[in-house]
Amino acid sequence: MSDIERLLADAARSTEAGPSAETIEADVQRGRAGLARKRRTRLIASSVGATLAAGALAGSALVWTDAVDTDPAGPADAGRDRVTGPAQPTDSPTRKSTGVSLVAWSGEQPEGFIVDKVPDGWFIQGSNEFSLTIAPNGDTTHPDNFMGKLVVTVYSKSEQKKLPDDGTPVQVGEWPGVVTHRDQAVLHYQDDNGNWVHIQAPARLGWSDRQLADFGETVAVTDAARPGIG
Amino acid sequence: MRWKRDSAAWEDEFRTFVAHSRSSLLRAATLLSAGNSHRAEDLVQIVMLRMYLNWRRIRPGTREQYARKILTNAHIDDRRRSHTRHEEACAEPPDVAVVQPAPTDPDAAVFRALAELPPRMRATVILRHVLDVSVADTADALGCSEGNVKSQTAHGLDRLRAALSESPPDETRGPAVPTPTEARRNHT
Structure with a gap:
């Protein structure tokens, strides 16, 4: 070892005394406060989304009223305005943000996953080392029947190389993700272990892409999960 | 629950x-x-x-x-x-000029030498030679290639060696030398 390497290896050794119990607890408290801040921010964001959705609906009603009451071209043209006008809430993200809310999951944790929250009125129906199925209360179909259910699956690095190009970019915690809308909404992101996580959300949840990403943040894939093939 | x-x-x-x-x-x-x-x-x-x-x-x-x-x-x-x-602002500037003490403490000399390195080069040297992290893990932490880690480490060590040879550290550790900011704080 050269002198310079020895100097570096010995430098700042005075900081190496172990942390006190107070210091450790302070780190925990800062973490809890950070988590609470994060949750508050999400709550505010979803409230703003709901307000915007209400605003969009109100705007739609105004356009309807104006069109019927004052449009000189008559009801036929007014009807066309209603279809093409910007206030139509047909498929806007804000409208979708009024979907089923998430509630804390207090039941058994599933194999291969850690779940903090589930949609209100839904339960963890089953899991194995490849996938997790969350279904509406009362659903008695087999957990491997994914139709109309919220499903988390894990894929290996060899199965997927990158995020899809044809989706909406979202942030899942610290991970970049994409929501695709082919047959249904699917969130894709790669976790720290290099596994690709797919979360399929049925339309009945009424979730926006952001709400799907928020759910993604509350699910963790553990070492017990095994990436599926294809 | x-x-x-x-x-x-x-x-x-x-x-x-x-x-x-x-x-x-x-x-x-x-x-x-x-x-x-x-x-x-x-x-x-x-x-x-x-x-x-x-x-x-x-x-x-x-x-x-x-x-x-x-x-x-x-x-x-x-x-x-x-x-x-930017320099740190203070309500009242010190009455006298801060005299930079000679780097007699090995840590102080190392800190001054490290301060001269660009941030990424400094991080590379510290990960490799202080935390004993492998080249591959250092590359992962810094988001660069392993070749880049090796060259940054070599350049960093050369620059540190040059800086420290200009002011050879005293092997006997004396009291910590305050930074200019700390010296101003102590003065006020």
Whole structure:
């Protein structure tokens, strides 16, 4: 070892005394406060989304009223305005943000996953080392029947190389993700272990892409999960 | 409730991690900050906060690696922000000029030499030669190639060697030499 390497290896050794119990607890408290801040921010964001959705609906009603009451071209043209006008809430993200809310999951944790929250009125129906199925209360179909259910699956690095190009970019915690809308909404992101996580959300949840990403943040894939093939 | 029990369990795991890793992270942060202990503590708090927020997503075997990655990124991000390059403002300037003391303390001499390195080069040298991180893991932490890590390490060591040979450190450790900022604080 050269002198310079020895100097570096010995430098700042005075900081190496172990942390006190107070210091450790302070780190925990800062973490809890950070988590609470994060949750508050999400709550505010979803409230703003709901307000915007209400605003969009109100705007739609105004356009309807104006069109019927004052449009000189008559009801036929007014009807066309209603279809093409910007206030139509047909498929806007804000409208979708009024979907089923998430509630804390207090039941058994599933194999291969850690779940903090589930949609209100839904339960963890089953899991194995490849996938997790969350279904509406009362659903008695087999957990491997994914139709109309919220499903988390894990894929290996060899199965997927990158995020899809044809989706909406979202942030899942610290991970970049994409929501695709082919047959249904699917969130894709790669976790720290290099596994690709797919979360399929049925339309009945009424979730926006952001709400799907928020759910993604509350699910963790553990070492017990095994990436599926294809 | 099972969920609450799990929550308490992972917080205990986090506490164990803090107890085990905080000191080595603080040492690395102190060197990354070129001896600025306040900045080092800030960096470690950032690391612990992000570790807490993502705890259950991080594979147990990669926690140390993940923490080092956060630390180096936080250090590099911090140095990129222009406001941190500005001089610190103080209500009353000192009455007398601050005399830069001779670097008789080995740590102070190393800190001064490290301060002359660009942030990424400094991080590379510290990861490799202080934390004893492999070339591959250093490349992963810094988001660069292994070849880049090797060249940055070699250049960094050369520059440190040159800087320290100009002011050879005293082998007997004396009292810590204050930085100019600390000297101003002590004066007021």
